[in-house]
Amino acid sequence: MTTMTQLKQRSLLGLKDLSKEEIEAILDRAAYWEQHSSKVHNVMQGKFAANMFFENSTRTRFSFEVAEKRLGAEVLNFSAAVSSVQKGESIYDTVRTLESMGIDVGIIRLKPIGVLAELATKIQVPLINAGDGNNEHPTQALLDLYTMRKHFGNLNGLTVSIIGDVLHSRVARSNLWALRKFGAKVQFCSPGNLKAPELDVPYVTMDEALKADVVMMLRVQLERHESGMLNSAEAYREQFGLTVERASKLGEHAIIMHPAPINRGVEIDDELVEHPQSRIFPQMANGVPIRMAVIERALS
Template identity: 50%
Template sequence: MNNFVSMKTMTQAEISHLIKRTDWFASSKDADQSTGKKRFVTNLFYEPSTRTKLSFEVAEKRLGFEVIDFQVDHSSVVKGESVYDTAKTIASIGAEAVVIRHPQENAVQELAEQLDIPVINAGDGAGEHPTQSLLDLYTMYKEFRNFKDLNVLIAGDIVHSRVARSNAYALRTLGANVSFASKPEWQDHSLDFPYVDLDDAIETADVVMLLRIQSERHQDAENDGKDTYLQQYGLTVEREGRMKKEAIIMHPAPVNRNVEIADELVECERSRIFKQMEYGVYARMAVLDHLLNWEEEQQYGDHYQTLYARVNQF
């Protein structure tokens, strides 16, 4: 694995390895790691971000990497410089990896095919968001320790959700049962997963993952029916009361409280929303460490054997 751009093409062994690696960083009392070698990475964010950008920065610094500051509004991007030329420039001056978020679907994949350094997808339009998926998978792993036949219900704005895509692909690879619930106009039938009735599926789901209404991607952004959305398609207190005792609630955030989910459920006992954010640092550490320290891992195998347990299939 030279880049990390899509969950759709990853094998069960590759995903399992990264989950185990995330677990080591989350469990270790000495998770801040550095090989002692000065390494530079940069984060190219062409779209706004709080959780993803900040957790990448924390992950990079905990690994001992130097983060090259990049701000789109104060760069040659405003002069018309292409994504490739920007990334190539950054690689030429010493960056060893590029983390990129871009509004255009497939832009990250194209960049990965052009650069000689690792490219990490931090979200590409309505395409994929693989590091968000990894932290979501780890959240489920911590809860259930196994994915086979796990019932995962993803509910909300499916057609605009890169999170839904990455999670659906990865969970199917790991053996979980994935279903979608959505208002008809937000369904994406190019995805080969069943659509179910939310009120029926809520009672058998092990994981209920709500998705943010992405008004910025809607052509009719002013009329998303937010006043009635919670009652028709969101997680109300009544629906939560019919969930299985051990089932958990997830959301990639930011959360529109009282739209996708009732406000009182965001931090309820079965909610893992803020745990997901915590695990995001460890998941991104796992990806960065794997891509940038792979040579050291091969060269110093005995050392890394003490850091990472052997990967077993889930």
């Protein structure tokens, strides 16, 4: 087996081309790590993990860092805002520089689509996608699947409504690719100018979306309001927000999800964030064992 083939198998660039069996193995390993009460393990002692974020992040970056430290890895945090990228250094040169210094795995978030896939053909360490443009966000979808599986026991047959700005959402895409492999039905609900016509997914009304087993609200990218793609935050809430009134129509078994960060009072009312049917904060907690499993897979 060639080195590049091995790297590809250990890297996690997306879920579209990952098999159901591979995804299931990651979910099972995450369950293993979640059951361990000890916070720190030395399975990755002596390994160096570099978090390379060329785009702002709070939850994903901290979640990866906690996962790395729980595995006993040495952690290097890179921020584009205080790096030579500001002096004109290319993303490739930055990643290549860290590789030459001896990192064992790179976790990367960036805006341009396609750059990560190209990097993976040139860099000799496994790479993990922490979000690239509106392409994929695989670890977010994995923790979403893990959250659903914990609640329902099985993903097969679930109906999942993803509501909001699908056009610019990497979360929607990764969830779509993964959920379909497990026999779940995915449907979108979105303003007309924020749909993704290239994705073969049915769009439903808000009333129909609320009948699902899982109602996943996407973050409203308020900068779209400045560019004219959204009329206003208030108008969005009225038409596509999960209000208290709308939430009262959810089935008793249904759960509310959100990848965060949350715009309270826009895509979801404040009172619903920690509602008994909400799994928003458990989602965040589940991100740590999921990322432990993904990092372990990359370094094993």
